[in-house]
Amino acid sequence: MSLFGAVSSCSRLCSGVWLLKPGMQKMSSLHTAARCAARDYYQVLVLGGGAGGIAMTARMKRKVGAENVAVVEPTETHYYQPMWTLVGGGAKQLVASARPMGSVIPKGVEWIKSRVTALDPDKNCVWLENDIKVSYKYLIIALGISLHYEKIKGLPEGFNYPKIGSNYSVQTVEKTWRALQDFKEGNAIFTFPNTPVKCAGAPQKIMYLSDAYLRKTGKRSKANFMFNTALGVIFGVKKYADALLEVIKDRDIAVNYKRNLIEVRADKQEAVFENLDKPGVTEVHQYEMLHVTPPMGPPAVLVNSPVSDEGGWVDVDKETLQHKKYSNVFGIGDCTNLPTSKTAAAVAAQSGVLDKTISLVMKNEIPVKKYDGYTSCPLVTGYNKVILAEFDYNAQPLETFPIDQSKERATMYHMKADMMPLLYWNALLKGYWGGPAPVRKLMHLGLK
Ligand code: FAD
Numbered sequence: 350m351s352l353f354g355a356v357s358s359c360s361r362l363c364s365g366v367w368l369l370k371p372g373m374q375k376m377s378s379l380h381t382a383a384r385c386a387a388r389d390y391y392q393v394l395v396l397g398g399g400a401g402g403i404a405m406t407a408r409m410k411r412k413v414g415a416e417n418v419a420v421v422e423p424t425e426t427h428y429y430q431p432m433w434t435l436v437g438g439g440a441k442q443l444v445a446s447a448r449p450m451g452s453v454i455p456k457g458v459e460w461i462k463s464r465v466t467a468l469d470p471d472k473n474c475v476w477l478e479n480d481i482k483v484s485y486k487y488l489i490i491a492l493g494i495s496l497h498y499e500k501i502k503g504l505p506e507g508f509n510y511p512k513i514g515s516n517y518s519v520q521t522v523e524k525t526w527r528a529l530q531d532f533k534e535g536n537a538i539f540t541f542p543n544t545p546v547k548c549a550g551a552p553q554k555i556m557y558l559s560d561a562y563l564r565k566t567g568k569r570s571k572a573n574f575m576f577n578t579a580l581g582v583i584f585g586v587k588k589y590a591d592a593l594l595e596v597i598k599d600r601d602i603a604v605n606y607k608r609n610l611i612e613v614r615a616d617k618q619e620a621v622f623e624n625l626d627k628p629g630v631t632e633v634h635q636y637e638m639l640h641v642t643p644p645m646g647p648p649a650v651l652v653n654s655p656v657s658d659e660g661g662w663v664d665v666d667k668e669t670l671q672h673k674k675y676s677n678v679f680g681i682g683d684c685t686n687l688p689t690s691k692t693a694a695a696v697a698a699q700s701g702v703l704d705k706t707i708s709l710v711m712k713n714e715i716p717v718k719k720y721d722g723y724t725s726c727p728l729v730t731g732y733n734k735v736i737l738a739e740f741d742y743n744a745q746p747l748e749t750f751p752i753d754q755s756k757e758r759a760t761m762y763h764m765k766a767d768m769m770p771l772l773y774w775n776a777l778l779k780g781y782w783g784g785p786a787p788v789r790k791l792m793h794l795g796l797k
């Protein structure tokens with residue numbers, strides 16, 4: 350979609366006043382889309398057009414009317430990232446995970462096609478590219494988590510070589526499938542970094558799919574599988590960790606804990622790991638296939654921002670999602686310091702809570718609805734098997750279905766591969782899916 354096609358009705362937007370930082374000249378080279386996009390004030394301003402940003406934009410449109418809401422998002426395409434596990438494993442096409450950004454932004458809401466460069470919550474405004482200022486009454490921050498391939502020596506340029514892929518980025522996810530198809534003989538290595546990540550199960554899901562693919566194609570006996578993780582455990586919730594360790598034993602996979610990828614020598618097909626238990630000690634492994642989960646961190650704009658904690662994450666109340674200091678600022682999703690696992694499922698549950706929180710704040714009332722930390726990770730363990738992990742802030746299982754979800758099940762694979770995309774595009778992004786709590790209550794009626 351073209352820049353102008355993407356921004357709904359350019360002409361009606363251009364009446365806005367441009368505010369420049371003191372001492373700045375108004376530039377003739379203002380970012381075209383931003384120039385035609387923004388008014389200088391919106392009642393609700395949403396930063397980020399990912400899962401959380403679009404879900405909240407849809408909800409805010411219903412609350413205050415489309416003309417009073419704007420969303421700042423620089424990219425042209427919205428991706429359903431959870432599908433990338435299956436894209437890397439060759440079970441879905443990348444194109445199926447993508448929709449034009451303009452098609453997911455609710456009609457009538459302003460799309461400010463620009464990047465946020467600074468936040469000034471004391472003055473109720475943000476700065477965009479080209480020093481454009483937009484003010485707000487309420488601000489929702491949904492900027493996601495940033496990938497840092499460049500923190501691994503030899504990357505990202507190493508992705509120009511074969512045998513290496515990464516499901517975490519749109520540029521590299523198809524390379525995973527290529528590497529898997531090209532596999533001949535040797536080590537298949539899967540990594541997990543020493544930073545917070547989104548979807549903490551994804552680094553191992555692709556390993557199980559790769560194992561299944563090589564078994565199907567008769568090459569598994571020629572492969573040595575290795576999960577090199579910076580963590581000291583396979584998964585943070587005991588019930589699912591126990592189940593995964595059984596899977597790992599069954600599939601003949603070696604797990605090396607406290608191993609952190611620090612360098613890729615893609616020309617030689619070598620991966621270098623530091624041993625986090627033995628400072629200074631490194632290990633070099635030859636690979637026939639390498640799947641990289643990159644280090645991640647808060648978006649640059651949030652680092653040292655007044656809305657962030659010392660780690661750079663948006664500092665929100667863990668139950669209401671309201672900012673701890675600025676009562677008209679809210680955060681959702683991967684960019685927040687909510688102490689739960691960062692997933693779209695968590696975003697869904699958070700969107701329902703945040704909707705209620707903002708409603709009450711708008712009426713000058715105290716937010717009451719409490720987020721319990723619900724998050725979920727469909728742990729794909731084969732082309733028709735999923736362990737459906739669901740849990741809360743206390744790392745206690747919070748399961749939707751009245752069955753043992755730690756068992757590998759084909760029904761759960763079907764739910765992950767075929768039902769979840771529909772739920773995402775048609776319910777979460779439209780602001781109608783606040784997580785499975787009501788389904789859970791219904792499913793467990795009479796069981797207590
Ligand atoms: P995002 O959806 O990442 O959106 C952030 C948005 O902010 C982006 O559109 C970005 O362009 C924009 N942005 C960034 N910086 C700026 C800026 N300066 N100015 C303006 N805009 C900006 N979740 C599940 O629930 N289940 C799964 O099975 C699952 N599997 C996954 C597998 C993989 C391989 C990956 C990568 C993710 C997976 N996830 C899964 C996680 C899920 O996709 C994320 O947790 C979810 O998308 C988070 O939503 P968000 O809105 O916080 O961030």
Ligand code: UQ1
Nearest residue numbers: 431693694697725749769773777785
């Ligand atoms: C979920 O709500 C969600 O967001 C739409 C996901 O992201 C794609 C998920 O992976 C999961 C598992 C859920 C939870 C939903 C149910 C019905 C258990």
